[in-house]
Amino acid sequence: MDAHLKPIGMDVPRWRVINILHECEYAPISRIADLAVIRVSTMTKLIYRMENEGLVETCISQADGRVTEVRLTEKGGKAIDQIRAKAGLIFERAFHDIPDDEIATFMKLTRRIYDNIY
Structure with a gap:
């Protein structure tokens, strides 16, 4: 995936991060880190790099200044x-010959494995 994203600077x-924030208007760094399965300290560094690149903006929460x-x-x-x-091109290449019901089964199994870990 990285090889395909690199030409567009991603x-x-x-x-x-961009997908998570696309789904919600805003999110705390800790929530983004949880959803992306990345350490908060690593996510914090990434967020500030992305802010310098003009992709995101940060602000202190009105509800909790921390x-x-x-x-x-x-x-x-x-x-x-x-x-x-x-991502659509990669998904199409990876799953083009796999029936929808098998993809659904794969997704359910992946979710169960994830839930078992967390």
Whole structure:
């Protein structure tokens, strides 16, 4: 995936952050780290790099001054289309000859494994 994302200035960790923030208006760094399965300290560094790149913006939570919230910028929102186009091509190549019911079974099993770990 990284090889396909690199030409558009992305990588898998950035892809995860942008997808998470695309699904919700904003999220605390700790929540993004949980969803992306990345350590909070690593995610914090990534978020600030992405902020310098103009993909996200951060602000202190109004509810809790100890929490940094993150949201996509316009540039980050536009990046989702490019990222999804690349991911769609990879998904199509990987699953083109696998029936939908087998993909569904695979997804259920993957979810069970994930739930067992956490």
